[in-house]
Amino acid sequence: MRARIGTPLRVHPADPEADAAALVRLCLWAQRYTPCVAPFGSPEGGEGFFLDVEGASHLQGGEAELMADLAGRLSAHAIPARLALADTAGAAFALARHGSGRSIVPPGGCADALRALPIEALRLEAGLVTALKRLGLRRIGALAEAPRAPLARRFGEVLLTRLDQAQGHRPEPLVPIGEATAYGATRGFLDPISQQDTIVACVHRLMREIAPRLAADGLGACSLRLTLHRVDDVMRGLDLGFAEPTRCAEHVARLLRLRLERLGSDLDAGFGFETVRLDVTGTGAMLERQAALSAVAVPEPLALGRLADALRQRTGRRVIRLEPRASHVPERADMLAPWRNRAGRLRPSPEPVTRVTLNWPGPEDGLRPRPLVLFERSEATEVIALAPEGPPERFRWRRRLHRVAHAEGPERIAAEWWHAPAPARDYYVVECEAGRRLWLYRDGAHAPGEPAAWYVHGLFA
Amino acid sequence: MERSRDAEPDEDDPRPDRAAALASLRELVASDRTRRDPGAALPLGVPALDDRLPAGGLGLGLPHEVAPEAEGDEPAALGFTLALIARHLGLAGGEALLVIAPGHPTPYGHGLSGLGLDPDRILLFEVGSDDEAYLAIEEALRTRGLRAVAGFLDAGLPLKQGRRLQLVAEASAPLLLVLRPARADLPNGAATRWRIGGAQGARDRFGCLLRPRWRVHLERCRNGRPGTWLLEWDHAAHRFGLPDALADHAPAARAGRS
Numbered sequence: 001m002r003a004r005i006g007t008p009l010r011v012h013p014a015d016p017e018a019d020a021a022a023l024v025r026l027c028l029w030a031q032r033y034t035p036c037v038a039p040f041g042s043p044e045g046g047e048g049f050f051l052d053v054e055g056a057s058h059l060q061g062g063e064a065e066l067m068a069d070l071a072g073r074l075s076a077h078a079i080p081a082r083l084a085l086a087d088t089a090g091a092a093f094a095l096a097r098h099g100s101g102r103s104i105v106p107p108g109g110c111a112d113a114l115r116a117l118p119i120e121a122l123r124l125e126a127g128l129v130t131a132l133k134r135l136g137l138r139r140i141g142a143l144a145e146a147p148r149a150p151l152a153r154r155f156g157e158v159l160l161t162r163l164d165q166a167q168g169h170r171p172e173p174l175v176p177i178g179e180a181t182a183y184g185a186t187r188g189f190l191d192p193i194s195q196q197d198t199i200v201a202c203v204h205r206l207m208r209e210i211a212p213r214l215a216a217d218g219l220g221a222c223s224l225r226l227t228l229h230r231v232d233d234v235m236r237g238l239d240l241g242f243a244e245p246t247r248c249a250e251h252v253a254r255l256l257r258l259r260l261e262r263l264g265s266d267l268d269a270g271f272g273f274e275t276v277r278l279d280v281t282g283t284g285a286m287l288e289r290q291a292a293l294s295a296v297a298v299p300e301p302l303a304l305g306r307l308a309d310a311l312r313q314r315t316g317r318r319v320i321r322l323e324p325r326a327s328h329v330p331e332r333a334d335m336l337a338p339w340r341n342r343a344g345r346l347r348p349s350p351e352p353v354t355r356v357t358l359n360w361p362g363p364e365d366g367l368r369p370r371p372l373v374l375f376e377r378s379e380a381t382e383v384i385a386l387a388p389e390g391p392p393e394r395f396r397w398r399r400r401l402h403r404v405a406h407a408e409g410p411e412r413i414a415a416e417w418w419h420a421p422a423p424a425r426d427y428y429v430v431e432c433e434a435g436r437r438l439w440l441y442r443d444g445a446h447a448p449g450e451p452a453a454w455y456v457h458g459l460f461a
Numbered sequence: 462m463e464r465s466r467d468a469e470p471d472e473d474d475p476r477p478d479r480a481a482a483l484a485s486l487r488e489l490v491a492s493d494r495t496r497r498d499p500g501a502a503l504p505l506g507v508p509a510l511d512d513r514l515p516a517g518g519l520g521l522g523l524p525h526e527v528a529p530e531a532e533g534d535e536p537a538a539l540g541f542t543l544a545l546i547a548r549h550l551g552l553a554g555g556e557a558l559l560v561i562a563p564g565h566p567t568p569y570g571h572g573l574s575g576l577g578l579d580p581d582r583i584l585l586f587e588v589g590s591d592d593e594a595y596l597a598i599e600e601a602l603r604t605r606g607l608r609a610v611a612g613f614l615d616a617g618l619p620l621k622q623g624r625r626l627q628l629v630a631e632a633s634a635p636l637l638l639v640l641r642p643a644r645a646d647l648p649n650g651a652a653t654r655w656r657i658g659g660a661q662g663a664r665d666r667f668g669c670l671l672r673p674r675w676r677v678h679l680e681r682c683r684n685g686r687p688g689t690w691l692l693e694w695d696h697a698a699h700r701f702g703l704p705d706a707l708a709d710h711a712p713a714a715r716a717g718r719s
Binding site: 302303304306307308310311314315317319320321322323324330333334336339360361367369370371372373374400405406408429431432433434435436437458459460461 | 533534535536537539540541543544556558566567568569570571572573574575576579580581583584585586587588589593596597600601604605606607658659660661662664668669670673674675676694
């Protein structure tokens, strides 16, 4: 057959594989809105994807703004799309496919929004839809009001599951599209596993499968994601982070054991896990090391990384270190950062260096003495000074009167001009008669008629 | 019933064996000292003080406790603890872990470097309770990658935890310090107990503060003798010293004698 009217038709053979690949590309693009993007395909009645925007919509300014942004970007690329946002994936699907235009269902409004929609919207098989229509059940509202037991007997569990999932009575796990991880391994079990030891042993084996592939590329795992699929379709994800790249299966197994011990019964194995998947979500370059003959001895630089990892898994807290910052305002001059191995820091990194690393200036560099303890918020004190611009003579701090035996200063530290303007501070190192050394400052220059504001900012050893 | 313990073989052979028994007892008492190799100690560099300590310094792999003398002396106690770590890292190299329980401040980086302790060699671990701190210290002692481990604890080191930590630490032998607040005064398993009070600092020729100075009181010491000293800390040389009353300026000398 040849079409002769208007522009000549161009015929393309259907290419489902290319369609699926394009959908995956679109999903990866949509990860700009949320990390949890789950595609669906023709078995569910058309192609598209779910975005789980819970906790992510505020980044775009709200749900409505997110929808508008998404629609605008899609239309700019000439991708025809229908969007809907609802509490449940099922309801959002139904509204997008069969609703009117772009719609946002307010929280808790799923059942109302679905009432008028046709039953095709429930992602049912075609045969099931026909059978339901023959019974006169054309709308979801009618289906929801029908007695459940006969429905279940006649049409099976699938129908009620879909209905409950759309209305939010039953959870629906999304299978998010991961960034295709280059390194990963899966193991399925005929008999579901639930014991902690079994899970750890399984992960140990999976890591040993992955390790040679990592080693071949000269990489180590910086972070791992363990996905446990429960028998009843609930997914459990556990993320493990490392202080430095590793591919040691024993180390991974030990950390996982610590993590599972901390989780305890929160892991909720239910009737057991049937699939265990281990993915390497982050990699880092790993220097080749001579393999030791005995597995027990761990070289020292490695041992610290192991310790940091173990403490993090055991307590959920990170080992931190102090890092200098380029600021002369005392409270901004240092910060706490997650600890990294020194050897790792010195290693040349492939990414460009964007930050200047500072060394700690010492007293030899002309820096005035700094206190050993710096208060996060400086504490107000009442100070008696002999001269209005002079050092303190006596001061009352923490409900005790301190007599000053010796004072050094002032060291004037002005606020940084690129921040909000603040008065300059005059710092004094003060030694009490009891031998305690404190760091006091007067906020702002002396103004006649106004009492000077004094603060204690730190303590010296 | 009446057989007392004194009526055992001792009474039959009185004099000559007594010396031998004493010698064997001395050996038993000293075995704690000799079992470790003599190098496993951190000398403070002050002979008057090191002579009183069993191994010529702070024994490595043994818990040592530092406490402030009174409320308000906490910075002095913290400074003394960090000075000990700085001295040990200066002599032995390596890295140190500070486990910080709630109630203790996190040290200020520039203050650490002012005390002669490179902040890059310090690992900090802030915990939520003492129990977590013991766990972290124990884990750190097992690692053998650390030269010094210090716990800033709320309740100090009770006997049970102290014994446990000591057993773990014996293998790796790092410097193990415990800093506690002034009030918690429980019997504990520390090898030495120090109380630190503030003292007026050492001055230079112009009367400016030169070095921190502390009143250091060795309260309890297994196989050693307690005492009190005025110590000052030289951050550049990583060395403790006794104040030199003659060389110093008059006010500092006065403080030194008090």
